[in-house]
Amino acid sequence: METTGRQMVISGRVQGVGFRYFCVRHAQRLGIRGFVKNLPDGSLLVRAYGTPGAIEEFTRLVIKGPSFALVTKAETDIIPDNPESGSFEVRY
Numbered sequence: 854m855e856t857t858g859r860q861m862v863i864s865g866r867v868q869g870v871g872f873r874y875f876c877v878r879h880a881q882r883l884g885i886r887g888f889v890k891n892l893p894d895g896s897l898l899v900r901a902y903g904t905p906g907a908i909e910e911f912t913r914l915v916i917k918g919p920s921f922a923l924v925t926k927a928e929t930d931i932i933p934d935n936p937e938s939g940s941f942e943v944r945y
Contacts, residue, residue, distance in 0.1 A: 885908070
């Protein structure tokens with residue numbers, strides 16, 4: 854099965870609005886591995902690994918965000934898969 858990775862830096866009103874747990878919920882539903890974490894500048898870092906279709910759907914969801922968030926900027930890059938990543942988690 855082909856897998857790929859995506860790194861995203863999401864800016865705007867993205868901390869304190871349930872964004873990390875939104876990511877976890879959708880990642881688990883889509884079979885995505887990786888992590889999400891708050892960055893000191895108020896943005897979020899997301900690294901996600903999975904099948905190309907799941908990664909595309911997850912990316913669309915993350916760029917939109919949960920209802921209380923306001924995404925003003927989303928930087929996305931394709932990255933190599935990380936086979937050591939076994940689940941999707943919140944990192945601190």
